[in-house]
Amino acid sequence: MSQIFFSILSLVFIYFAHLFLLVKGRSRDLENWVLSLSSYLALIGIIALITIVLNIYSLDSLSFGLLAINLVSGYFVFRSKRDRSNNRSSYRISLSYESCLLFLLLGFTAYLYFFFPTEFLLGGRDPGVYAISGVQIAKNGGLHLYDPNLEKLRSILGDSILLGYPGIYSNAELGLSKEIGSLAIQFYHLFPSYLAIGYDLGGLDGLLRVNSLFGILSVCLVYLLARNVLGRMGGIACAAVFALNPAEIWSVRIPLSESVSQFLLLFSFYTIHKTLYQKKDSLLFLPGVLLGLNSFNRVDSLLLIPALAFFSFYTFLFANKHFKKSVFLFFGASFVFCLGIVYGYIFSKPYFLDLWREGSLRTLSVIGAISIGFVFLISILRNISFVAGFSFKVKEFVKERKAFLRVFFFLFFFLLFGYAYFLRPMHFAIFGQGRTSSELALNSLPIFLWYVPISFLIMAAFGYDRLLFSHPRIGHLPWVFSGTLLLLGYLYNPSISPDHLWVSRRWVLFSIPVVLLLGGIGLFSFSLWRGRWRQIGIGVLLLVSLGHSWMRSRIFLFTHMLDGFHTEFQKFSETLPTGNSVFFTTDENLASIFSFVYGRRTYLLSNTQVFLGRAEGLLDAGFQPYLIQSTAYFGQHPNLSFQKITDLKLRGSYPIPTKERYPDALTFISFHQSVFRIQKNTEGKQSFAPTSYEWKMGESGFKTYTGYFGKDLEIYSTRKRSLGIRAVYFLTQRKV
DSSP states (O other), X not given: OHHHHHHHHHHHHHHHHHHHHHHTTOOOHHHHHHHHHHHHHHHHHHHHHHHHHTTOOSHHHHHHHHHHHHHHHHHHHHHOOSOGGGGGGGGSOOOOHHHHHHHHHHHHHXXXXXXXXXXXXXXXXXXXXXXXXXXXHHHHSSSOEEOTTHHHHHHHHGGGBOSOBTTEEETTTTTSOSOTTEEEESSOSHHXXXXXXXXXXXXXXXXXXXXXXXXXXXXXXXXXXXXXXXXXXXXXXXXXXXXXXXXXXXXXXXXXXXXHHHHXXXXXXXXXXXXXXXXXXXXXXXXXXXXXXXXXXXXXXXXXXXXXXXXXXXXXXXXXXXXXXXXXXXXXXXXXXXXXXXXXXXXSHHHHHHHHHHSHHHXXXXXXXXXXXXXXXXXXXXXXXXXXXXXHHHHHHHHHTHHHHHHHHHHHHHHHHHIIIIIHHHHHHHHOOSSSHHHHHHTHHHHHTTTSOHHHHHHHHHHHHIIIIISOOGGGHHHHHHHHHHHHHHHHOOOSOOOTTGGGHHHHTTHHHHHHHHHHHHHHHOTTOOHHHHHHHHHHHHHXXXXXXXXXXXXXXXXXXXXXXXXXXXXXXXXXXXXXEEEEESOHHHHHHHHHTSOOOEEEBSOHHHXXXXXXXXXXXXXXXXXXXXXXXXXXXXXXXXXXXXXXXXEEEEEOOOSSSOXXXXXXXXXXXXXXXXXXXXXXXXXXXXXXXXXOTTTSSOOOSSOEEOTTOOEEOTTOOEEEEEOSSOEEEEOO
C-alpha cells in the first residue's frame, strides 16, 4: 500500500509540474516532461535526505512530504488566470522524422540501461558499499548503524575480529564514539537515499536500476542542450554518441554515485541556460541551489565553485548585463556547497576527516574560499571607475584582436593536446619508476581516448570556438567552464585505482559529457566543408564515433554482468541458521553484504587461527559460531569439531580488470565457499585423516589483473610476454 500511495503522489507531482511549465509557456512535450520528471527527482532527493538526517525515512514519510507539496503546487497551478485551453496544441504528438528517430534512440537506450544491470553486490568495493547504504537506510530509517554484538565479541575474540568493514568505519577505533558497536558508512548520502527509494519500491532489483533512470534523463538533457545550438538533428546525434558511450553504459548499470551527479549537473546547467535570459536577476539563485545539491553527493563537486567564479568574472568583463545574474548563481551554489561541507562534517565525519587528512578536501576548500572572496570583491569594486575602465579596455582589446585570439586558441588547444598525448607519456617512459597510479596520470589523455572518440575531442576545439568566439552563447558557458575545469583536473590527476573500466568513473562525472557536447557542436559547426560534402563528412565521423563506442562496449553491451549474484546470495542466506548464530570469514566481499543486506551477522577476521583458538569462548557465551571459507582446513584445534552445513557456489561475467590496455574480454568473478558449524569436541580426540586437494585454476585459486582464462583453462596474459604463474615449486611462461 505504501508503494502505491507513494507512486500516485509522485505521478501527481510530475503532472502538476507539467501543468506549471505549460502555464509558463513551455509547449514542447519532451522538454516539458523531462524538466517535470527531473524536478521531481531533485525534490524527492532533498525530502529523502532530510528524513534520513532526522532518522524518520520511510516511503510513508516521503509520501506525506509529497502530499503537502502537491497541495501547495495544485493551488498555485489551478489558481493561475492563464487560459490553458490555448495550450491544447502542445499535447499533439509530433510524428516528424526527427521525433521518430529520437524516440527510437530513447527506447533503445532504455533497453540497454534497464535490462542489463550489474549485480555488483560485493562489499569490497564502492558499489557494494553504496548498496549496503541504501538497504540500511530503507530498513532502519536513517544513518544510525549499530551492532550490539560487537562489544561482546571483541571482548572474547580480541583483535582476531575486525570492528569495521571495507567502506564501513568503526567509530570506536576512530575515537568518535565510546560504543564498540557504533559504525559509520563511507560516502555522502544523497545517492544512497535514491537507492533506498529504489529498494523500497522494487527490492534489490529496483535498487540496481536506480541509475538507469538518471542515465535516461541525462541522455534527454544532452539532447536538449545540443538542440539549443544545433537544432533537432544535431541534438539527436550528440545524444546518440553520449548514450552509447561505453563508460556511460557501464556507469548507469552499476550502483555508483557519478550518474546522479552527472544528471544533477546537466539538469542544473540546462535550467541555468533557460533562466539566464529572464528579466529577474534573482531567479538564478534557484539553479545555483540545484547545482549545489551535488555537494551532498560527491566531494569533488567543490571544483564547480572556481568554475562558476570564472563565469562571473567572464560576465564582468564581456557581458556586464548578466553579471548580477551570475553573482546570484554563484552565491546560490556556494551557499549550498557550504551546507554540504557542514553536513559532511556532522553526518559523515570519518569520511570527511579521511579526505581532510589526505589533503584533497582541504585543497578544494581553500580554492573555494578564494573563489568566494574573489567574486565578492569584484561585486563590490565593479562600479569604481578604475575597475569599470579596466573591464571596458579588456573588452575592446578582445574585440579588436578577435581573429588573432581565435588562432591563438586553436594553436594552444592542439599544442596542449600534443603534449598530453605524446610528450607526457614519454616523460614517464624515461623517468618514471614502477607501475603506480602516476602512470595513469601521465598517460591520462591516451587512456581517456579509449572511452571517447578522438574525432570528438579534436572537434571540441571548434565547439569552443563557436560558443566563445564566432557565435557566443552566454547561457552555455557555465557548463563549458565547469566541464573544462573538471576535464583538465581529472586529466592532470585522475586519482583513482587504475584498473578498467573502473577508472572511467572520474570522467563519466562530466568530462565525457562536455567533450561529446563540444565535439558534436564543433562537428556540426565545422566551416571547411559545404553542401553535400558537409553532410557526408558529418555522417562519416558520426558513424566512426558510433563504431568506436560499439567496439569498446561490445563485450558487455547485451550482457547481464554478475547475473544471478543476488538470487544466489538470497538462497544461500536463507539456508543459514538464525537465532544466536554468528558467522566469520576473511572474505571482505561477502562479510558486509551478508551482514547488512541479507541479515546474517557476519564478521571479518584478521587471523583465522587466532580466532579458532578463542572460539570456545563464543560457545561458552551462548553464541553458535560458523566459519565461512573455501577449504576444510582448520589447523590443529583438538578442542573443536567442524561440521559442514552448506555451500555457496556462483560465478558471473565481468569485464577483465586490466590496467595496461582496454578490456577486450569477459572474465568470471566466482565464489566457492563452505559454511562450517563450530562445536566443542566431545569425543576427546581429533582425527587427522589425510586430505587431498585438487586445484582447478579456471574456477578458483588464481587471480590476475593482466591475464584471463580461456575455455581450455590456459592462462592468457593480455598479449604480453610475462610470468603466467609464479609459485614455490613451478614456473610457466607463455607468449601469446
